[in-house]
Amino acid sequence: MERFLPWLDAVAGVSTEICRKIEARMTSRKIPAVHQPYGVPMPETPLARSHDGPLRVLYLGRVSEEQKRVSLMRRIMKATLAKHPTLTWTLAGDGEALPAFQEDFKGDARVNILGPVPYEQVPKLLEAHEVYFLCSDYEGLPLSLLEAMGAGLVPVVSDLPSGISEVVNDRNGIRVAIDDKEGYAAAVLQLADDRQRMAAMSSAAVSEVRLSHSTAAMASRWEAMLDRMMGDSEPDWGRPCRAGAPLGHESRLMFNPIFRPFRSAVKRYRLGKANSAGIT
Template sequence: MKFAYFVLPHIGGTYTVFKQLRKGLAMHGIDVHWLGFGKSNPLVNPEWQSEAAFGTMVEAPEAADEQAQARLVAAAVRNGGFDGIFVNVLTDRVQMNIARYLPANIMRIMIVHNITPGTYAAAVAIKDHVHATIGVSERCRGDLVEKYKFDKERTFVIPNAIDIEPFIGKKRGSRDETGLRMLSLGRIEDASKGVFWLPGIMDKSPASVRLTIAGNGPDLEQLKRKLSHHKERVTFLGAVQPDRIPQLLLDHDVLVMPSRFEGYPMTLIEAMAAGCVPIVSHIQGVTDTIVIDKNSGFLFPVGDHTEAARIISKLNADPAKLASASSAAREAAEQAFTFEGMASQYHHVIERVTTTRPHISAPLDLDDWSFPRGLRSGLRTYVPRPVKNWLRVMRERYRYTPFGSFS
């Protein structure tokens, strides 16, 4: 069988999932190719040219409207000989919507990568046109089934996973006796990643603790300004290529992740595989299914940068506790988050759909191309960002049950 995975090569979790899924499903005789779409081609950049062998880029002319773009995507699926597609919610709305228009013989599997209302609204918009839906966390699947009435027999939870091989047997960098080496890794954006809480964490952490910030994003310059009074303790690396991430994690003691929301963070799993102890927001059904609190990492209530700093201070003063958590994190990652296990679960879903071929809505006519409500801008677009951020914190705090104090 041959599947298209709708994504463009980029630094980020969605493409990392593709790479692991491609390797894993190949072991089951399933060929997975990325199928990218847009008006700019990432393959012109030298760092992505090697990925050309694993996918196809569909370039849209500048003058092409979205209906014309949809025809190009549909033709690429048809001409590529694909038996099925993986639709990633909200990576590209044309590629999402095309699921409603493809021929009936094309298997459609939707992957929901996040837990926001906007993500769920987009998933609802095409749910009647997909054979199966995969949520990347227990929270994801639970919300889809309980709140959005997805068929529980066709909705699955398959956590993301990584290739453990680059981390196995690798020695961690020697601990700096003067203080913790802390790392923030990923997209620098406050709405989801909570990066503007990093200055508060640094304000309340011991002066010996240093922070490395690796990544790029729309809030980078503002974050630099907010951390300017800690410039002697903070290093900005910019975007980091995937092949450098394992060593970067091995060279740091803890990963700090103050996110407001996550789907199933790959960075967290990679950190654990490197023995870089995670200190992360407690997002129920997501981070608490990855980290065993006070064992393989530490959880703090979303937005509580004081508690995050308290954990950092305790670990800074307790090398034995840090070493114990590092070992537990590596062991958990090596046992639970392998790409082979993830691919086996995807293979099970594909086999189930192949056997049962559940009923879905009839394909729509491309001549009548339109976007359903969930793929159009809604009222949430006009809610001010500070209000959205406050609501996100309250939502998680309401769900959050304290685990007790650090011990």
């Protein structure tokens, strides 16, 4: 990042933890690292949800051991299904670990393995579930988490310093310490046994995202940041701007405007030579 600093006025990070790490890496020049979390589209009116019947848990993401710890998720799924036989799981996503899930849960009607799901189908998928599950050991700020909470799903997620801890709290979800392997299953089972608590958390999850993580809220934050940076000055959109050499390019002299006719001539010559070679 250091080499880009001379051309930047600010850096945006999706979590305060990321902003803190960005600021720690700046040595040659200090610029603001501004917390700018994502926003997701929200329906005009909240979805009417029913919390009757078997608990429906959804994993939506990459089916990979790296970061997502899906081998742990397989064990959690088996533990919850053994203790709560009516509970259901849906796995939506693709990755190298998908065949292991297909083999482990073959013939189990309580586990629905969808594979990759087109993005336009995600809203309907979220509508059909009540709990969003994620046991990653690191994340920035998962967009799927915000989309799920905005649709009323209650998150059972890893307690991570970046992003998740700023969105998920005791009122709208359950955070589990990443080394508490049994804690993930226990959290899912708690929600399965206490549907009244889960309904309250679902409403709180929607309110959190609508208030702080909608696209409208995101746009307002960016507008406020740009206003602060501009101060009282007005942008001069008509001012000519000179483009320099690409950052990190060794031969900066070649991008001097004086050499532009020469570069164009060389380019035309090479193109003509290549076309001639193709014809013959």
